[in-house]
Amino acid sequence: MQLLEGKTLSNSILNSLPPRIAAVTARLGRSPALAVINYFENSPSAVYVKMKIAACEKLGIKVKLLKPEEKEGYAGFKRLLAALGSDAGCDAIMIERPLPDGFEIPETWDCLPASKDVDGMSSLNLGRLLIAKKYSEIETGGFFTPCTALAVTRLLKHYAIDPRGKNVALAGRSAVVGKPLALMLTMIDATVTLCHTKTPDLPGVFKRSDIVISAAGKPRWIKKEMLSKGAVIIDVGTNFDENGKMCGDTDFEDIKGSVAAATPVPGGVGPVTLACLLEAVVKAAEFAPKTGKEGIILT
Secondary structure (H helix, E strand, O other): EOOOHHHOOOOOOOOHHHHHHHHHHHHHHOOEEEEEEOOOOOOOHHHHHHHHHHHHHHHHEEEEEEEEOOOHHHHHHHOOOOOHHHHHOOHHHHHHHHOOOOOOHHHHHHHHHHHOOOOOOOHHHHHHHHOOOOHHHHHHHOOOOOOOHHHHHHHHHHOOOOOOOHHHHHHHHOOOOOOHHEEEEEHHOOOOEOOOOOOOOOHHHHHOOOOEEOOOOOOOEEOHHHHHOOOEEEEEEEEOOOOOOOOOOOOHHHHOOOOOOEEEOOHHHHHHHHHHHHHHHHHHHHOOOOOOOOOOOOO
């Protein structure tokens, strides 16, 4: 089985950024700047928040972690987004999930200026993805796509796994991974079955698929008997088992001898997602107008 580790590709993406960061810094008179909003310090995403901050600092990207008070309510959250949106010294905004109850609604993502929405969740960015006809528009267009979905396509390309003409089963229909990834794969001529909890005979769908991608968030639920021999498995799941160990949606040890290739968790899609995010921050700064102002919120 080929191990589809993501660290090599991640390093390649990150190593391409310093010259771009230097050019942005020279033009703007400041470093690219990212604001990360995280309500819950002990959430599952907390591990990745620390990694994002460390990676930004290593590259010379200015980053500030903002921890709003939940008691300020949704109105306070919107005020923060409005302030960051109008802050000339803030290039990019990343909202970590989970959010407090009632906060994760379409209005939230549209409070983000599309030019700072580096995870591609606003209606404008998702709409641009929807109407794009070719994958090259994602690579060259002036809009952003969800980083995890983008990371999957970059990983496939890195390992010369061509989805063109292949049957792809994609488990999970969220706007973060499933839906945008289905659009991206369709652009490169894959035949995608977008699966979910109401899909009948899910193992049968998997068995008939050349590539299986899971973003269901169910620890180790995919077993070898559900997959065809020679399948490629891309595991987007980030879960913690009963012992607190990070694991994916796939029972990695169980499938090892029966598939052609698979991503590990951790160390597969995750590092590439992080690299895609930092690349998007630099891209946002490249599009930012020169104002000579430092960030108000980010100082």
